[in-house]
Amino acid sequence: MSTPAPEPQTAEVEAPRLKASQFWGYAAGDAANNLAFSMSSAFLLLYYTDVAGISAAAVATLFLLVRIFDAFADIFAGRVVDKTMTRWGKFRPFFLFGAVPVLGLSVAVFSVPSGMSSTATLVYAYVTYAALGLAYSLVNIPYGSLASAMTQRPEERAKLASFRMIGTASTIIMLAFVVAPQIESSKADPAQFQRSLTITTLIFLVVGVGLYLFLFKTAKENVYREVDHVSMRQSFETLRHNRPLLMLCGGSLLFLLAMFSQSSVQAYYARDVLGNANFLIILTILSAGAIFAIAPMIPKMVKTFGKKKSFIIFGVIGIVGAVGITLSPPSQPVFAIISFGIMGIAIAGVNTLMWALEADTVEYGEWRTGVRTEGITYALFSFTRKLGQALGGAVAGFAIAAGGYSGEAVQQSDDALWAIRLSAGLIPAGFIVLAIAVIFFYPLTEKFFADMVAETKARRTLATPAPDDATDA
Numbered sequence: 001m002s003t004p005a006p007e008p009q010t011a012e013v014e015a016p017r018l019k020a021s022q023f024w025g026y027a028a029g030d031a032a033n034n035l036a037f038s039m040s041s042a043f044l045l046l047y048y049t050d051v052a053g054i055s056a057a058a059v060a061t062l063f064l065l066v067r068i069f070d071a072f073a074d075i076f077a078g079r080v081v082d083k084t085m086t087r088w089g090k091f092r093p094f095f096l097f098g099a100v101p102v103l104g105l106s107v108a109v110f111s112v113p114s115g116m117s118s119t120a121t122l123v124y125a126y127v128t129y130a131a132l133g134l135a136y137s138l139v140n141i142p143y144g145s146l147a148s149a150m151t152q153r154p155e156e157r158a159k160l161a162s163f164r165m166i167g168t169a170s171t172i173i174m175l176a177f178v179v180a181p182q183i184e185s186s187k188a189d190p191a192q193f194q195r196s197l198t199i200t201t202l203i204f205l206v207v208g209v210g211l212y213l214f215l216f217k218t219a220k221e222n223v224y225r226e227v228d229h230v231s232m233r234q235s236f237e238t239l240r241h242n243r244p245l246l247m248l249c250g251g252s253l254l255f256l257l258a259m260f261s262q263s264s265v266q267a268y269y270a271r272d273v274l275g276n277a278n279f280l281i282i283l284t285i286l287s288a289g290a291i292f293a294i295a296p297m298i299p300k301m302v303k304t305f306g307k308k309k310s311f312i313i314f315g316v317i318g319i320v321g322a323v324g325i326t327l328s329p330p331s332q333p334v335f336a337i338i339s340f341g342i343m344g345i346a347i348a349g350v351n352t353l354m355w356a357l358e359a360d361t362v363e364y365g366e367w368r369t370g371v372r373t374e375g376i377t378y379a380l381f382s383f384t385r386k387l388g389q390a391l392g393g394a395v396a397g398f399a400i401a402a403g404g405y406s407g408e409a410v411q412q413s414d415d416a417l418w419a420i421r422l423s424a425g426l427i428p429a430g431f432i433v434l435a436i437a438v439i440f441f442y443p444l445t446e447k448f449f450a451d452m453v454a455e456t457k458a459r460r461t462l463a464t465p466a467p468d469d470a471t472d473a
Contacts, residue, residue, distance in 0.1 A: 018156050025218030026150075026160050027167035029095065029143050032211035034171035035204040036106040036136055040129075041260060041389060042172070043179055044109070045397060046267045047197065049405075051190045052112040052121055056405050060397025062125060067390025070133030071383045077137040078379020081145060089221040091142035091149065098139040099212035103205040105132040110197045137382070139212075145378040148359040149221040152453060154446070158302050161355035162295035165348060169291035176284030183267060183277040239380060241368040244444040245361035249384040251442065252354050254435035255315065256388025257395065258322065258428030259347055264396035265423045266340075268405075269325075272412050273420055274333050282337055287344030294348040301349075302356070308442050311353050315436040318346025319429045326425030330417075339425075346432075354381075357442075360449055367452045370459075396423040 045063070048054045054062070084090055108128045112121060147160045182196040239245065266287075270280035301310045324339030358381045366372045403419025405412060412420075 017153070018151055018160075019218075021218045022150065022220065023159060023163045025215045026147070027163040027170075028211040029146075029215035029219075030164045030167035031171045032099070032103075032167075032208040032215070033136070033140055033143060034168050034175075035208045035211075036102055036132065037140070038168070038172050038175060039106060039179075039201070039204070040109065040132070041263050041393075042175060043183075043267060044129075045264050045393065046183070047110060047193075048112075048125060051194050051197075052125065053118070054122060054125065056397050056401040058122060060394045060401060062122070062129070063397060064390050064394040066126060066129045066133060067386055067393065069130055070137065071386035071390065073134045073137040074141055074379045074382040074386055075376070076134075077141040078145075078376040078382075080138065081142050081379070082373055082376050088216075089149075089219075091146045091221060092216050092219055094139055094142035095212045095216045095219075098135065099209045100205070102132065102135040102139050103201075103208040105135050107198065107201040107205055108132070110201050111194070114191070114194070133386075141379050141382055143215075144355070144358070144382060146219060146221070147355065148362040148372075148378075150219065152363070154302070154356075154449070155299055157359050158299040158352075158356050161352045161359075162298050164355055165291045165295050165352045168351075169288045169348070172288035173285055176281045176288075180267070180270070180277055180280040180284075183271065183280070239365070239373075239376060242361055242365045242377070244364050244442060245358075245377060245380065247438060247442050248354070248357050248361060249381055251311070251435045251438035252381070253384045253388050254431045254438060255318075255350055256385055257392045258318070258431035258435070259351075260389045260392025261396045261399075261431070262322070262325075262343065262392075262424045262428050264393045265400065265420050268400065268420045269336070269424050273330050273417055274336060275330070279333060279337075283340045286337060286341035287347065290341065290344035291348040291352070294345060295352060298349070298352050298356075302353075302446075306446050307353050307357050307360075308439060308445070311350055311357075311439050311442075312436050314346045314349030314353070315432050315439070318343055318350070318432045321346060322425045322429035322432065324425070326421050326429075343428075357444075360444055363449065363453055363456065364444060367456050395427060399423045399427065 045056075045059055048059045048062070049056050081090065081094070084093070088096070105128060109125075109132050112124055116124065147157060147164075150160065151157060178200060179197075182193055182200070266283060267277065267280050270283055271277040298310070301313075305313065321339050321341070321343030324342060325336060328335035328339055330336075358378060361381075362372060362377050365377055400416060400419045400423060403413070403416040405416040405419065409416075
């Protein structure tokens with residue numbers, strides 16, 4: 001991926017507005033991502049404990065170690081992206097060449113061979129899950145970086161973030177409809193569940209490749225850059241001066257701890273607390289489906305309140321929902337269902353805002369240093385997300401292990417059930433409180449952003465030679 005770069009547009013020419021196909025292509029990209037990412041986030045803990053036969057504590061340790069490795073894989077991928085420039089652009093080639101590896105490894109992760117010793121099973125799980133994480137980084141970092149290269153218009157970035165979340169939510173809801181019935185029908189037959197998951201992930205491989213190709217065809221990198229091949233020193237110098245990015249990463253990490261703790265045990269909550277795994281469909285529709293109601297509101301909320309205040313508003317909503325999840329009586333599922341819906345509103349809002357906020361920090365880094373580093377900037381943010389997934393999944397795994405959860409038990413103990421409820425509710429609520437406290441001090445306001453972009457463009461104009469056909473005024 002080192003062929004000559006396409007001819008860049010001059011700094012004076014403003015990029016054309018994005019077309020509808022580009023927004024839908026961007027949504028398709030995250031739908032494809034989540035055929036691997038959300039599949040593992042939502043069901044891998046359950047799969048490892050109930051089908052592969054790995055203890056909850058061992059899985060928690062695996063999640064912690066492998067996902068921390070994944071986080072550093074994001075930094076590696078960010079450097080690869082920053083150094084890359086091809087005739088297809090900086091980001092698009094990764095979708096073309098990375099689609100089959102990432103989705104193929106998802107099949108391998110959910111196809112642990114039977115009959116192996118416990119040690120061999122655990123080694124297989126570590127190797128395949130780590131390989132999936134690396135492959136995913138090499139697709140997801142370019143995908144996330146792409147938004148800031150497609151447009152600098154705040155309203156289009158907010159719209160891209162909304163479409164991204166629509167792609168995410170569509171996949172998550174589809175996963176609930178496809179996988180939850182398999183969990184319920186195969187409760188007493190792990191081998192049948194294994195066969196179903198292998199077939200399901202193979203289908204996802206075919207569908208996901210098609211979605212990545214649609215993204216590749218529709219995406220276009222429009223934003224002017226002065227430096228195509230960014231050195232390591234330039235990358236990390238930009239990060240060092242990017243205080244808004246570091247604060248965003250801190251607040252996002254805490255919120256993501258809440259989100260991934262809950263998502264890791266949502267299937268357990270439906271099956272063991274509420275008594276029927278098919279409740280997962282309802283919980284997922286309400287929690288993930290909230291994005292279809294929230295996404296259209298985000299651009300208006302950003303215009304009215306700004307991104308920072310909107311983040312805090314959704315955080316408060318999340319605290320209410322999380323507390324409700326813990327305190328809802330299992331005999332009255334309606335209260336838990338409503339609480340998951342409220343939490344879903346918070347997750348949809350904050351997750352959408354995160355992507356728009358991250359794109360803004362790219363502009364801040366360029367404003368401070370003169371170098372656009374989409375790859376390493378998004379990589380650090382994704383590093384944060386992976387740490388959130390690692391620590392959130394580990395918190396949930398260790399919590400249910402401490403409560404005495406057993407994958408072999410038909411009926412879980414009261415302590416195990418309370419551990420599931422705490423992992424889905426009160427523990428996430430505590431992390432959200434901390435996230436709000438960090439974001440409260442986030443410095444990049446809408447006015448600051450507009451002034452910053454204008455100043456950067458002015459500097460480019462002064463430094464860029466006039467076109468050959470220009471005439472004197």
